[in-house]
Amino acid sequence: xxxxxxxxxxxxxxxxxxxxxxxxxxxxxxxxxxxxxxxxxxxxxxxxxxxxxxxxxxxxxxxxxxxxxxxxxxxxxxxxxxxxxxxxxx
Numbered sequence: 001x002x003x004x005x006x007x008x009x010x011x012x013x014x015x016x017x018x019x020x021x022x023x024x025x026x027x028x029x030x031x032x033x034x035x036x037x038x039x040x041x042x043x044x045x046x047x048x049x050x051x052x053x054x055x056x057x058x059x060x061x062x063x064x065x066x067x068x069x070x071x072x073x074x075x076x077x078x079x080x081x082x083x084x085x086x087x088x089x090x
Contacts, residue, residue, distance in 0.1 A: 004039035008032055022075065026068040033061040 011032035
């Protein structure tokens with residue numbers, strides 16, 4: 001369980017350090033989703049529960065990743081870069 005928490009907090013730190021680049025922040029979010037999956041798997045395995053929740057969790061994680069990638073593709077086609085600093089809100 002401590003390993004899962006260390007992985008989650010390292011994903012959080014990487015998200016804070018690369019917050020200006022969309023693709024790297026999306027990768028760190030996926031890293032955090034995988035660490036949550038690992039912790040849920042260990043919890044459900046310890047108490048001998050079924051793993052149906054994990055399938056739903058993975059499906060939602062994939063949907064989050066696809067939505068993020070589609071937003072990145074839209075921003076790259078619109079602005080030619082995927083950096084936050086180059087995008088103006090006006």
